[in-house]
Amino acid sequence: MLTLIRGANLYTPVPQGKMDVLIAGGKVVDFQPLIKLDSNTEVKIIDAKGCILTPGFVDSLVHITGGGGEAGFASRTPEMNLTDASLYGITTVIAALGTDSSSRTLHNLIAKAKGLKELGLNVFCHTGSYHLPAKTLTGSVTNDLMYIEEFIGVGEVAISDHRSSQPTIQQLAELAAESKVAGMLSGKKGTISIHVGPIDSHLDILHQIDKNTDIALSQFYPTHMNRNKALLDAGIAFCQQGGSIDFTTSTTDYDLAHGEYAAARALAYCLDKGVDPSLLTMSSDGHASLPIFDDKFNLIGLEVGKESSLLHAFTQAVHEYGISIEHALMAVTSNPAQVLGINKGTLTLGGDADLLLLNEKTLVPQHVWSNGIHMVEDNKAIVKGAFE
Structure with missing residues (x-):
């Protein structure tokens, strides 16, 4: 079926003004101020008045098979469902293992990824885990x-964290x-996702690799860079020397009260410091375990990351921190796609129809398409996993 979205305020994520957008066969086949169709083929028409149309969100760190529990076997976090992503505008996820690569395996990760892909979601994965x-x-x-x-x-390979394998520069x-x-041999980027913990060494090991080898900082993609101001400032220096950084949108009240910056606040802080907007991203760390440690690394609490936090951070960036829709969108669409080398995160002619129709005032997704599949209609999931 052809789908014609009429009169949307279009962002690619660059603002394009009022546009009609035509999708068919899972692709964006046309967008222009007025599309006229002369056909007896069935066309589904979506009235986009009062809405903005954007690329689907690219969530660059999601634990689709759940995370290991730092409080023992009973605290292992659950797997992600399709609607955990789709209802909140996420059409592409990058899946990874974390602390636990024993009870959480790469076999399970790939199987889960293939299942979500069968439902229409875009899923990419990282091999490896925290440890080397x-x-x-x-x-x-x-x-x-x-x-x-x-x-x-x-x-995500862990550095500056007591849970890491304490990797050497070599x-x-x-x-x-x-x-x-x-x-290079497979036509991929081969990015190294880096989990950065709270230890004061911050990104030192990455800078030493950049200084002493032929590996550039752009090969690494450090996340959780909003843990505290010192790490955030280290991230700004990292960007100034050629890297990109990621802010985690899932957090806890305890961490926010003890120095962590909300992702939207971190994004605003970096933009105010003059960081190139194309070097900044946000990800949910969805379904990860979020352990709360005291100053001596004793576990005092445990929560679970939520994919919905990515949408919350996007809206918070626009509504509370005055970040432009374009720059807030870049952080959750085109920027992570560029860092990871995947052909997602932009709305282009002939490109995949990963689209969000957001209420212009609230920025809540009214409709979501992933690969042209209508996932969410009128803010309700119309495609679900087998056991949802």
Whole structure:
């Protein structure tokens, strides 16, 4: 069926003004101020008055199979459902393992990814996990990236964290080099997703790799950079030297009360400091375990990341921090796609029909399409997983 979206205020994420948008066969086939159709083919027409049309959100870190529980087996977090993403405008997720790569496996990750893809969601994955040497599905990072279509990079590898494997400069540099070459051979970016913990070493190991090897900072994609102001300032320096940084939208009241910046606040802070808007991203860390540690790293609480936090951070950035819709959108669409080297996050002629129709005032998704599949209609999920 053809779908014609009439009179939307279009962002690609660059603002384009009022446009009609025509989608068919999972693609955007036309957009212009007025589309006239002379056909006896059935056309579904969506009245987009009072709405903005944007690319679907790209969530660059989601634990689709759940996360390991730092409070024991009973605290392992649940898997993500399709509507955990679709109802909140997420049409592309990048899945990864974290602390637990023993009870959470890459086999399970790929199986879950394929299941979500069958439902219409775009899913990419990282091989490896927090720890080095990296666990893989085929026996090597090179083979994982070259022969398994879902794998696009490695991670999230932990640094500056008491839960990391305390990687050496040589270990991390060798991993980055292998991932980069494997990416070149397979037409992928081979980005290394970096989990950055609260230890004061911050991003030092990445700068040492940049200084002493041929690996550029742009090969690394550090996340959780809004943990505190010191880390945020280190992230600004990282951007100034050629890198990109990511802010986590899932948080806890405890962490916010103890120095963490909300992702929208961190985005506004960096923009005010003159950071190039194309170097800043936000991700949900959805379905991850969110452990709360005291100053001596004793576990005192545990919560779960939510994909819905990405939409909340986007709206907060616009409504509370005065960030333009364009720059807030870039942080959750085109920017993460560019860092990861995936053909998502923009609205282009002939591109995939991953689209959101948002209420212009509230920015709540009214309609969501992923690969042209109408996932959400009138703010209600019309496609669901088998057990939702």
